[in-house]
Amino acid sequence: MSRRRAVDYDCPVRDVLDRIGDAWSVLLIIELAKAPCRFNALRRVVDGISQRMLAVTLRNLERDGLVSRTVLDLSPPQVEYALTARGRSLHGTIGQLADWADSNQPAIRASRANYDAAHGAKR
Amino acid sequence: MSRRRAVDYDCPVRDVLDRIGDAWSVLLIIELAKAPCRFNALRRVVDGISQRMLAVTLRNLERDGLVSRTVLDLSPPQVEYALTARGRSLHGTIGQLADWADSNQPAIRASRANYDAAHGAKR
DNA sequence: CCGGATCCTATTGGATACTG
DNA sequence: CAGTATCCAATAGGATCCGG
Numbered sequence: 657m658s659r660r661r662a663v664d665y666d667c668p669v670r671d672v673l674d675r676i677g678d679a680w681s682v683l684l685i686i687e688l689a690k691a692p693c694r695f696n697a698l699r700r701v702v703d704g705i706s707q708r709m710l711a712v713t714l715r716n717l718e719r720d721g722l723v724s725r726t727v728l729d730l731s732p733p734q735v736e737y738a739l740t741a742r743g744r745s746l747h748g749t750i751g752q753l754a755d756w757a758d759s760n761q762p763a764i765r766a767s768r769a770n771y772d773a774a775h776g777a778k779r
Numbered sequence: 780m781s782r783r784r785a786v787d788y789d790c791p792v793r794d795v796l797d798r799i800g801d802a803w804s805v806l807l808i809i810e811l812a813k814a815p816c817r818f819n820a821l822r823r824v825v826d827g828i829s830q831r832m833l834a835v836t837l838r839n840l841e842r843d844g845l846v847s848r849t850v851l852d853l854s855p856p857q858v859e860y861a862l863t864a865r866g867r868s869l870h871g872t873i874g875q876l877a878d879w880a881d882s883n884q885p886a887i888r889a890s891r892a893n894y895d896a897a898h899g900a901k902r
Numbered sequence: 903c904c905g906g907a908t909c910c911t912a913t914t915g916g917a918t919a920c921t922g
Numbered sequence: 923c924a925g926t927a928t929c930c931a932a933t934a935g936g937a938t939c940c941g942g
Contacts, residue, residue, distance in 0.1 A: 677800020721890030
């Protein structure tokens, strides 16, 4: 995901962190946690994601067994994406982090402003 | 951190996710959770991190008030890095995720292997 | 010992156009 | 509708050299 490290640190947490780290995965998981959704619907609701990244991210999530992909053979064709049990489980865990983020966001913002003021404003 | 999105999605969780997402921050937090540590000592223990990224990452962590930086005026100079209370708090939350990662790692690995087998092996 | 400044390459990811 | 393929600009990050 991110740059591949020179020495590939074999930490079991890395895989998950890489997935969490990328901007869109989490957004998609959160969105799909609300309800299953189709490709273009996701595209509209996520706002800002490119078609390419949506496809790539969904494929990765599916590959990890976090999201299921169901092709409905209709015309026009439809594909439904939904969280798997594992995906929902991860969503729960992410919730912890989101809570932490929410409650610490103001303090962090403040720290940053403070830091930037102390050191050269725009670094 | 990652690419800046065209439409800057103003989600309070993003900041934290970006920090978590980057490879080294979490590693450093985990390391510093064990004990405060000096620059080059960190460099040795983290293994694979470049001098530049260590400096950059530490600076970001300090900026967010997650890590404290204490200059000991000795010869040779020493700088001690340590988790702040907020840093420790985040470390705790990360623990949740690490646990999830540990217990789901095998299943994820399996899913990937399975997926890769089903679709063109190396995609 | 701690780190900033540079240089340079690999990767990321948006835009666009095309297919089933 | 649901993607894939190609092109290309921007960035991340390693290597290296240097100063405090």
